[in-house]
Amino acid sequence: MTMDQSSLAFRAYGSRKQALIAIAALAPMLTGMGWTLVVNSTYPLGSRLFFAAILGLFALVLVGPVHRLVTRGPLLEVSEDGFRWRGWSAETIGWDAVKRWKPITYFGIRYVTIWLHEPHRHRATTAARWTQGVNGWFGHGDISITGGGLNRSSDEVVRAFKQYAPKAPLGR
Amino acid sequence: MSPPSFPDDAEATRDYVEWRQIFIGYGMVMIMLMVAVLHQLGFSENRNVMSGIGSAVVFAVMVAATVLTGPLKAFRRDVLAIRPALEDRLQWAAIGALVLLSIATIVHGILVLPASGWS
Numbered sequence: 001m002t003m004d005q006s007s008l009a010f011r012a013y014g015s016r017k018q019a020l021i022a023i024a025a026l027a028p029m030l031t032g033m034g035w036t037l038v039v040n041s042t043y044p045l046g047s048r049l050f051f052a053a054i055l056g057l058f059a060l061v062l063v064g065p066v067h068r069l070v071t072r073g074p075l076l077e078v079s080e081d082g083f084r085w086r087g088w089s090a091e092t093i094g095w096d097a098v099k100r101w102k103p104i105t106y107f108g109i110r111y112v113t114i115w116l117h118e119p120h121r122h123r124a125t126t127a128a129r130w131t132q133g134v135n136g137w138f139g140h141g142d143i144s145i146t147g148g149g150l151n152r153s154s155d156e157v158v159r160a161f162k163q164y165a166p167k168a169p170l171g172r
Numbered sequence: 173m174s175p176p177s178f179p180d181d182a183e184a185t186r187d188y189v190e191w192r193q194i195f196i197g198y199g200m201v202m203i204m205l206m207v208a209v210l211h212q213l214g215f216s217e218n219r220n221v222m223s224g225i226g227s228a229v230v231f232a233v234m235v236a237a238t239v240l241t242g243p244l245k246a247f248r249r250d251v252l253a254i255r256p257a258l259e260d261r262l263q264w265a266a267i268g269a270l271v272l273l274s275i276a277t278i279v280h281g282i283l284v285l286p287a288s289g290w291s
Contacts, residue, residue, distance in 0.1 A: 016187055017263060018189050018193065021197040029204050031278045032278070032281040032282075036286065
Protein backbone atom coordinates (compact mmCIF):
# COMPACT_ATOMS: atom_id res chain seq x y z
CA MET A 1 0.00 0.00 0.00
CA THR A 2 1.31 3.46 -0.79
CA MET A 3 0.61 6.58 1.15
CA ASP A 4 -1.76 9.07 -0.40
CA GLN A 5 0.44 11.79 -1.85
CA SER A 6 -2.29 14.42 -2.05
CA SER A 7 -2.06 17.58 -0.02
CA LEU A 8 -4.94 16.28 2.09
CA ALA A 9 -2.65 13.96 4.00
CA PHE A 10 -1.18 15.16 7.27
CA ARG A 11 2.60 15.11 7.21
CA ALA A 12 5.05 15.79 10.01
CA TYR A 13 8.76 16.14 9.38
CA GLY A 14 11.67 15.77 11.76
CA SER A 15 12.53 19.00 13.52
CA ARG A 16 16.12 19.81 12.61
CA LYS A 17 16.15 22.62 15.14
CA GLN A 18 15.20 20.29 17.99
CA ALA A 19 17.73 17.71 16.82
CA LEU A 20 20.58 20.24 16.72
CA ILE A 21 19.67 21.63 20.14
CA ALA A 22 19.68 18.14 21.70
CA ILE A 23 23.00 17.19 20.11
CA ALA A 24 24.67 20.51 20.94
CA ALA A 25 23.41 20.43 24.54
CA LEU A 26 24.42 16.85 25.34
CA ALA A 27 27.62 16.46 23.34
CA PRO A 28 29.90 18.53 25.65
CA MET A 29 28.75 16.64 28.75
CA LEU A 30 29.16 13.23 27.12
CA THR A 31 32.54 13.99 25.56
CA GLY A 32 33.80 15.70 28.72
CA MET A 33 32.89 12.72 30.89
CA GLY A 34 34.15 10.31 28.26
CA TRP A 35 37.44 12.16 28.09
CA THR A 36 38.06 12.34 31.83
CA LEU A 37 36.65 8.96 32.83
CA VAL A 38 37.50 6.74 29.87
CA VAL A 39 40.06 8.12 27.40
CA ASN A 40 42.35 10.30 29.49
CA SER A 41 41.83 8.30 32.66
CA THR A 42 44.02 6.64 35.25
CA TYR A 43 41.25 4.29 36.40
CA PRO A 44 41.78 0.53 35.94
CA LEU A 45 40.63 -0.89 32.65
CA GLY A 46 37.53 -2.50 34.18
CA SER A 47 36.32 0.80 35.62
CA ARG A 48 36.96 2.57 32.32
CA LEU A 49 34.95 -0.04 30.46
CA PHE A 50 32.14 0.34 33.01
CA PHE A 51 32.12 4.13 32.53
CA ALA A 52 32.21 3.65 28.77
CA ALA A 53 29.18 1.37 28.92
CA ILE A 54 27.22 3.84 31.07
CA LEU A 55 28.11 6.75 28.79
CA GLY A 56 27.21 4.62 25.78
CA LEU A 57 23.75 4.09 27.21
CA PHE A 58 23.32 7.83 27.73
CA ALA A 59 24.59 8.43 24.20
CA LEU A 60 21.67 6.37 22.87
CA VAL A 61 19.58 9.47 23.57
CA LEU A 62 21.33 11.06 20.60
CA VAL A 63 20.32 8.33 18.16
CA GLY A 64 16.88 9.86 17.62
CA PRO A 65 18.11 13.42 16.93
CA VAL A 66 20.85 12.20 14.58
CA HIS A 67 18.33 10.02 12.75
CA ARG A 68 16.00 13.01 12.35
CA LEU A 69 18.85 15.11 10.96
CA VAL A 70 19.64 12.66 8.19
CA THR A 71 16.14 11.40 7.37
CA ARG A 72 14.55 12.84 4.26
CA GLY A 73 10.82 13.14 3.84
CA PRO A 74 8.03 13.04 6.39
CA LEU A 75 8.43 10.97 9.55
CA LEU A 76 4.68 10.72 10.07
CA GLU A 77 1.93 10.62 7.49
CA VAL A 78 -1.74 10.24 8.30
CA SER A 79 -4.33 10.00 5.55
CA GLU A 80 -7.52 8.22 4.63
CA ASP A 81 -5.41 5.17 3.71
CA GLY A 82 -3.89 4.79 7.16
CA PHE A 83 -0.77 6.04 8.85
CA ARG A 84 2.94 5.67 8.32
CA TRP A 85 5.26 6.26 11.28
CA ARG A 86 8.94 6.05 10.36
CA GLY A 87 9.79 5.63 14.03
CA TRP A 88 8.13 2.22 13.67
CA SER A 89 8.65 1.10 10.09
CA ALA A 90 8.42 2.32 6.50
CA GLU A 91 5.09 0.52 6.08
CA THR A 92 1.78 2.29 5.77
CA ILE A 93 -0.56 0.62 8.23
CA GLY A 94 -4.12 0.73 6.97
CA TRP A 95 -6.99 1.68 9.22
CA ASP A 96 -8.43 -1.82 8.83
CA ALA A 97 -5.41 -3.10 10.80
CA VAL A 98 -6.10 -0.76 13.71
CA LYS A 99 -8.19 -2.13 16.55
CA ARG A 100 -8.38 1.16 18.45
CA TRP A 101 -6.35 4.23 19.26
CA LYS A 102 -6.48 7.00 21.83
CA PRO A 103 -4.48 10.02 22.96
CA ILE A 104 -2.76 9.57 26.32
CA THR A 105 -0.53 11.73 28.46
CA TYR A 106 2.41 10.23 30.30
CA PHE A 107 4.84 12.32 32.36
CA GLY A 108 3.45 15.40 30.67
CA ILE A 109 4.12 14.03 27.18
CA ARG A 110 1.15 13.51 24.87
CA TYR A 111 1.04 10.40 22.71
CA VAL A 112 -1.27 8.81 20.23
CA THR A 113 -1.16 5.16 21.13
CA ILE A 114 -2.49 2.51 18.77
CA TRP A 115 -3.57 -1.10 19.28
CA LEU A 116 -3.45 -3.37 16.23
CA HIS A 117 -5.62 -6.37 15.44
CA GLU A 118 -2.61 -8.48 14.46
CA PRO A 119 0.58 -6.84 15.74
CA HIS A 120 2.74 -9.68 14.39
CA ARG A 121 1.81 -8.62 10.84
CA HIS A 122 3.19 -5.11 11.34
CA ARG A 123 6.47 -5.58 13.17
CA ALA A 124 8.76 -2.65 13.90
CA THR A 125 11.90 -2.40 11.82
CA THR A 126 13.48 0.21 14.09
CA ALA A 127 14.74 0.26 17.67
CA ALA A 128 11.08 0.62 18.71
CA ARG A 129 10.87 -3.18 18.68
CA TRP A 130 13.01 -3.25 21.83
CA THR A 131 10.79 -0.85 23.74
CA GLN A 132 7.44 -2.23 22.59
CA GLY A 133 7.11 -4.69 25.48
CA VAL A 134 8.10 -2.10 28.08
CA ASN A 135 5.60 0.40 26.70
CA GLY A 136 2.85 -2.14 27.24
CA TRP A 137 3.56 -2.12 30.98
CA PHE A 138 2.77 1.61 31.01
CA GLY A 139 -0.58 1.28 29.31
CA HIS A 140 0.58 2.04 25.78
CA GLY A 141 -0.71 0.21 22.75
CA ASP A 142 1.42 -1.56 20.14
CA ILE A 143 2.59 1.70 18.56
CA SER A 144 2.94 5.09 20.26
CA ILE A 145 3.51 8.35 18.43
CA THR A 146 4.43 11.66 20.03
CA GLY A 147 4.99 15.09 18.56
CA GLY A 148 8.38 15.32 20.26
CA GLY A 149 11.09 15.76 17.67
CA LEU A 150 8.58 16.55 14.93
CA ASN A 151 7.86 19.91 13.34
CA ARG A 152 4.23 19.49 14.39
CA SER A 153 2.91 19.52 17.92
CA SER A 154 1.36 16.55 19.71
CA ASP A 155 -2.00 18.32 19.51
CA GLU A 156 -1.73 18.48 15.72
CA VAL A 157 -0.88 14.76 15.59
CA VAL A 158 -3.97 13.99 17.67
CA ARG A 159 -6.09 16.21 15.41
CA ALA A 160 -4.81 14.35 12.36
CA PHE A 161 -5.86 11.01 13.80
CA LYS A 162 -9.24 12.43 14.74
CA GLN A 163 -9.70 13.67 11.20
CA TYR A 164 -8.57 10.59 9.31
CA ALA A 165 -9.14 7.58 11.55
CA PRO A 166 -12.52 6.02 10.79
CA LYS A 167 -13.43 5.33 14.40
CA ALA A 168 -13.72 7.78 17.25
CA PRO A 169 -11.01 7.56 19.87
CA LEU A 170 -11.82 5.82 23.11
CA GLY A 171 -11.27 8.96 25.16
CA ARG A 172 -8.51 10.40 27.25
CA MET B 173 -17.35 22.95 14.58
CA SER B 174 -15.37 23.19 11.37
CA PRO B 175 -13.04 20.32 10.54
CA PRO B 176 -9.36 20.92 11.20
CA SER B 177 -7.40 22.00 8.19
CA PHE B 178 -3.82 21.07 7.57
CA PRO B 179 -1.41 23.25 5.66
CA ASP B 180 0.20 22.21 2.41
CA ASP B 181 3.67 20.72 2.17
CA ALA B 182 5.45 24.05 1.94
CA GLU B 183 4.11 25.12 5.28
CA ALA B 184 4.43 21.60 6.67
CA THR B 185 8.19 21.95 6.52
CA ARG B 186 8.12 24.85 8.95
CA ASP B 187 10.25 24.11 11.96
CA TYR B 188 9.33 26.04 15.08
CA VAL B 189 10.71 25.19 18.49
CA GLU B 190 9.91 26.76 21.81
CA TRP B 191 12.49 29.35 22.82
CA ARG B 192 12.82 27.73 26.21
CA GLN B 193 14.25 24.64 24.49
CA ILE B 194 17.03 26.80 23.07
CA PHE B 195 17.69 28.42 26.44
CA ILE B 196 17.84 25.02 28.16
CA GLY B 197 20.39 23.93 25.55
CA TYR B 198 22.52 26.98 26.34
CA GLY B 199 22.21 26.23 30.07
CA MET B 200 23.48 22.68 29.66
CA VAL B 201 26.46 23.77 27.57
CA MET B 202 27.28 26.62 29.96
CA ILE B 203 27.34 24.22 32.94
CA MET B 204 30.02 22.13 31.24
CA LEU B 205 31.93 25.20 30.12
CA MET B 206 31.82 26.66 33.63
CA VAL B 207 33.16 23.46 35.18
CA ALA B 208 36.08 23.41 32.75
CA VAL B 209 36.85 27.11 33.17
CA LEU B 210 36.74 26.89 36.98
CA HIS B 211 39.14 23.96 36.82
CA GLN B 212 41.41 25.90 34.50
CA LEU B 213 41.43 28.80 36.96
CA GLY B 214 42.39 26.45 39.76
CA PHE B 215 39.16 26.62 41.75
CA SER B 216 38.31 22.95 41.39
CA GLU B 217 40.52 21.92 44.33
CA ASN B 218 38.44 23.94 46.78
CA ARG B 219 34.97 22.49 47.22
CA ASN B 220 33.76 25.47 49.24
CA VAL B 221 34.69 27.91 46.49
CA MET B 222 33.09 25.64 43.86
CA SER B 223 29.93 25.36 45.95
CA GLY B 224 29.81 29.14 46.49
CA ILE B 225 30.29 29.90 42.82
CA GLY B 226 27.69 27.32 41.87
CA SER B 227 25.14 28.81 44.27
CA ALA B 228 25.87 32.33 43.03
CA VAL B 229 25.39 31.25 39.42
CA VAL B 230 22.09 29.50 40.20
CA PHE B 231 20.88 32.62 42.04
CA ALA B 232 21.95 34.90 39.18
CA VAL B 233 20.17 32.71 36.64
CA MET B 234 16.98 32.71 38.72
CA VAL B 235 17.06 36.52 39.07
CA ALA B 236 17.78 36.99 35.36
CA ALA B 237 14.95 34.61 34.43
CA THR B 238 12.54 36.45 36.72
CA VAL B 239 13.50 39.86 35.35
CA LEU B 240 13.72 38.94 31.68
CA THR B 241 10.78 36.58 31.24
CA GLY B 242 8.17 39.34 31.05
CA PRO B 243 9.95 41.54 28.47
CA LEU B 244 10.96 38.54 26.37
CA LYS B 245 7.39 37.20 26.31
CA ALA B 246 6.13 40.64 25.35
CA PHE B 247 8.72 40.86 22.56
CA ARG B 248 7.69 37.44 21.28
CA ARG B 249 4.00 38.35 21.41
CA ASP B 250 4.28 41.85 19.92
CA VAL B 251 7.06 41.41 17.37
CA LEU B 252 7.99 37.82 16.60
CA ALA B 253 4.49 36.35 16.60
CA ILE B 254 3.53 38.58 13.69
CA ARG B 255 6.83 38.11 11.85
CA PRO B 256 7.42 34.35 11.78
CA ALA B 257 10.18 34.62 9.17
CA LEU B 258 12.17 36.88 11.49
CA GLU B 259 11.60 34.50 14.39
CA ASP B 260 12.75 31.58 12.25
CA ARG B 261 15.98 33.41 11.35
CA LEU B 262 16.57 34.38 14.97
CA GLN B 263 16.05 30.80 16.09
CA TRP B 264 18.47 29.47 13.48
CA ALA B 265 21.02 32.10 14.50
CA ALA B 266 20.65 31.16 18.17
CA ILE B 267 20.95 27.45 17.37
CA GLY B 268 23.98 28.05 15.15
CA ALA B 269 25.67 29.96 17.96
CA LEU B 270 24.75 27.15 20.35
CA VAL B 271 26.39 24.58 18.08
CA LEU B 272 29.56 26.69 17.85
CA LEU B 273 29.61 27.17 21.62
CA SER B 274 29.14 23.43 22.05
CA ILE B 275 32.08 22.64 19.78
CA ALA B 276 34.25 25.20 21.56
CA THR B 277 33.26 23.71 24.92
CA ILE B 278 34.19 20.20 23.75
CA VAL B 279 37.61 21.31 22.49
CA HIS B 280 38.26 23.41 25.57
CA GLY B 281 37.21 20.55 27.86
CA ILE B 282 39.55 18.10 26.15
CA LEU B 283 42.41 20.58 26.52
CA VAL B 284 41.94 21.46 30.18
CA LEU B 285 40.02 18.72 31.98
CA PRO B 286 42.28 16.41 33.96
CA ALA B 287 42.36 12.64 33.93
CA SER B 288 39.92 10.72 36.13
CA GLY B 289 37.54 13.60 36.76
CA TRP B 290 38.00 16.94 38.33
CA SER B 291 37.54 16.13 42.01
